[in-house]
Amino acid sequence: MHATSDTLALIGNTPLVRLKGPSEATGCDIYGKCEFANPGASVKDRAALYIVNDAEERGLIQPGGCIVEGTAGNTGIGLALVANAKGYRTIIVMPETQSREKMDTLRALGAELVLVPAAPYSNPGHFVHTSRRIAEETANAIWANQFDNTANRKAHIHGTAEEIWAQMDGRIDGFTCSAGTGGTIAGVGLGLKAKDEKVCIALSDPHGAALYNYYQCGELRAEGSSVAEGIGQGRITGNLEGAPIDAQFRISDEEGLEWVERLLKEEGLCLGLSSGINVAGAVRLARELGPGKRIATILCDTGFRYLSTLYNAEWLTAKGLPVPEWLAEA
Ligand code: PMP
Numbered sequence: 001m002h003a004t005s006d007t008l009a010l011i012g013n014t015p016l017v018r019l020k021g022p023s024e025a026t027g028c029d030i031y032g033k034c035e036f037a038n039p040g041a042s043v044k045d046r047a048a049l050y051i052v053n054d055a056e057e058r059g060l061i062q063p064g065g066c067i068v069e070g071t072a073g074n075t076g077i078g079l080a081l082v083a084n085a086k087g088y089r090t091i092i093v094m095p096e097t098q099s100r101e102k103m104d105t106l107r108a109l110g111a112e113l114v115l116v117p118a119a120p121y122s123n124p125g126h127f128v129h130t131s132r133r134i135a136e137e138t139a140n141a142i143w144a145n146q147f148d149n150t151a152n153r154k155a156h157i158h159g160t161a162e163e164i165w166a167q168m169d170g171r172i173d174g175f176t177c178s179a180g181t182g183g184t185i186a187g188v189g190l191g192l193k194a195k196d197e198k199v200c201i202a203l204s205d206p207h208g209a210a211l212y213n214y215y216q217c218g219e220l221r222a223e224g225s226s227v228a229e230g231i232g233q234g235r236i237t238g239n240l241e242g243a244p245i246d247a248q249f250r251i252s253d254e255e256g257l258e259w260v261e262r263l264l265k266e267e268g269l270c271l272g273l274s275s276g277i278n279v280a281g282a283v284r285l286a287r288e289l290g291p292g293k294r295i296a297t298i299l300c301d302t303g304f305r306y307l308s309t310l311y312n313a314e315w316l317t318a319k320g321l322p323v324p325e326w327l328a329e330a
Contacts, residue, residue, distance in 0.1 A: 066140060281297065
């Protein structure tokens with residue numbers, strides 16, 4: 001590979017890896033798209049770059065301007081990196097329940113961090129509404145609006161889906177991932193369907209989200225809860241509108257964590273819980289489609305972002321979740 005002088009060109013073009021454990025467990029070939037390999041260590045770098053480039057092309061942001069966003073953290077990290085490289089400020093609004101590591105990372109990147117109490121979407125204090133208000137009140141600022149701004153899913157239609165198609169030599173039977181904004185599932189789904197209508201697109205929904213019921217029976221209704229950060233949607237966002245969902249699974253934190261632990265111990269991958277939920281979904285999809293099928297999913301972010309939570313015995317115990325033996329011994 002030749003040298004590049006554009007740091008933003010480091011976003012995307014991530015590796016795709018065949019996951020041994022999930023493949024052997026199902027007799028399928030299950031592949032993980034290594035989104036933790038992006039500069040901000042998550043899939044959200046792609047949406048951040050696409051949203052800012054789109055705002056520039058449409059003349060919405062001026063030199064020295066400010067980007068405001070409400071985020072579970074990863075989009076904020078992506079936006080802060082993109083903004084730094086392009087000479088903008090960032091103001092990031094985040095629920096105070098997100099991991100300490102994400103807050104520290106955002107501060108380290110120079111973003112102005114505004115923490116708000118976790119609240120339902122109907123509450124005006126919700127992080128999304130707070131970020132929109134701050135953008136309106138700040139001079140020369142734009143609101144990234146990742147949930148309803150479809151520049152988000154375009155990053156996956158034109159980037160992630162194209163890459164997966166090429167990396168799998170155009171031979172893919174199924175794709176699954178979970179949804180936060182829905183940009184990844186809708187964008188990759190639309191992109192892959194444009195190549196081959198027969199690719200099965202499945203949603204892997206955590207407990208506490210409403211999309212499983214929506215795609216199952218048309219009703220937005222949530223049951224239970226999850227500690228997974230960045231996923232678990234309660235409404236049809238602008239990015240989810242028209243998403244080509246063929247199947248849906250509901251995945252528990254325990255089922256996702258089992259794969260997080262196996263991928264760490266057996267394959268040397270340190271990942272967050274949304275990745276574990278995605279791999280659990282890929283295993284379910286493989287069992288539905290049958291042996292010999294080729295399935296892809298998303299490894300959304302690095303586990304180093306959750307050392308104080310998913311990889312901390314005290315935290316796991318407090319949440320009533322099983323503690324892996326090597327953490328219990330530490
Ligand atoms: N996993 C993690 C860790 C995330 O931060 C996000 C983004 N919120 C997602 C998955 C879901 O991505 P999307 O917003 O594209 O649905």
